[in-house]
Amino acid sequence: MRPEFRQLLADLANGVIDGVIFYDLDRLVRQPQDLEDLIDIVEYVKRPVTGATGGRMNLINDSDRHMARMMCVMALKSSEDTARRVARQHLSAAQNGIAQGRIAYGWVRRGEHKGQLVPDEADVVVRIFQDFMSGESAYSIARAFNAEGIKPPAARTWSSTMVAKMLRNPRYAGMVSYAGKHRVQAPTAGDGWSLVLFDDQGRPLLGSWEPIVTPKLCSQVQFEWQRRRQKVGIKLGDSGTAPVNKYLLFEILRCSKCHRGLVGHRYQRKSGKVVQSYICPSSERGGRGGIAIAAPAAEAAVEEAMNAFLHKQLRTSQTGLDQSAGTITALQARWDQELPRRANSSTGGPRVAA
Structure with a gap:
């Protein structure tokens, strides 16, 4: 268009x-x-x-x-x-192992030394992969980098999306990726392996650039990434997002300290029980943190109050309808009385002023 x-x-x-x-x-x-x-x-x-x-x-x-x-x-x-x-x-x-598209974070992105490693950035990339394998999430990694003042690739602050893209990028392990129109199968959004090109023996093609992480670490990250996706309900090979947890009072409930709208939060305890709550966002997201309320209890209380309010409105409406019905009956009786008199006035009888 x-x-x-x-x-x-x-x-x-x-x-x-x-x-x-x-x-x-x-x-x-x-x-x-x-x-x-x-x-x-x-x-x-x-x-x-x-x-x-x-x-x-x-x-x-x-x-x-x-x-x-x-x-x-x-x-x-x-x-x-x-x-x-x-x-x-x-x-x-x-x-042939030639990098296509934009040069990623960790290498020199322009100039005569384009494609060469940047040691400080390479160390950050290695840390991202290692922290992820140690149990950290993309969000927690980004939050830690922002707190430490580490400069992000091309933004003011690190974000979970930025970290996730780096974790799914097989080029950091020296493997060739391609997402063009001549692929036999289209790549999926949530899978780094779907971008990798393989040779006739099924081995990943290696590029001409110096890798930052080992293929073993990259492979472990991809398997861990898929495991976490399946844990939240995303099927293997599916490019969709996780099932959405709907929070009815999202940003309707307010923090008593900063008046910021509370957001939904879901986590799983060691016992396996899933807990949903409303929390005040951290200072990085405009809140103060430290305030939380159980989602089921809060929603049940609001639902009970809404039911009481609606029943009251319904009773008021019914009372109004009863009053209206009485008024209509009185007007109908008056009309029945006036109708013969109007008929008489139309035939020459006594006239009635409306």
Whole structure:
């Protein structure tokens, strides 16, 4: 979809503009459907759509419209051929161990030393993988880095999403990853292994860059990542997110200290029991922390209060309906009395002022 092109069509159809001048046809339309939509409007409004090059084509003319259709199809084929060749070049480069796309955190990302290790950043990457295997979550790792003042790759602060992407990146172990259009199977969002290219013997292809972590540690992280995903209800190979725990009072309950809305929190005790509660966020997330209330008890109390309130409203409504019914009965009786008198007035009898 091209919103600005659609706006141009609407302006031409509604008379906001008197015509269109384009430099070349392939700068005006990208798909045959775009051209047909434009031609339909030109035939309806009879306003010129002319080019500045290529013989000054004007789509208000039949012959120019036919020529434009052929040129658009040929340009589309050329564009698709180019995209296919570029994708094959990227795949070939990846199969030869050449890094594709942006250089990740841990290596020099630009300049003459692009691709070389940055020792301090490499140490941070190793720590991320090791901390994750020691039981830390992506969120706890990011929170620790922010507290220590470690500079993140390209943001003001570390986030769990940033750490998770690094944990799923097989390039840190020197393995080649590719997510282009020539993959046999599409990669899944939650799985780092689905990006790895393998040789005919089923071994991961290795790149020409210096790895930061060992393939063994990277493999352990991938298995641990999948284990944790399955633990929260995500099936193996599924790219979806974990089942959502709905908290009815999310940010409705307020902290008594900072008045920040409480957020839902779920954790599992050593006994295996799952506990849900509402907590005040930490100072990193705008709260003060230290305030918590059990979710089932809070929701039950609010539900009981709401039921009492609704029953009261219902009783009030029913009382109002009873009063309304009495008023309607009185008006109906008055109308029955007035109706014969009005009938008499219409036949010459005594008149009654309404």
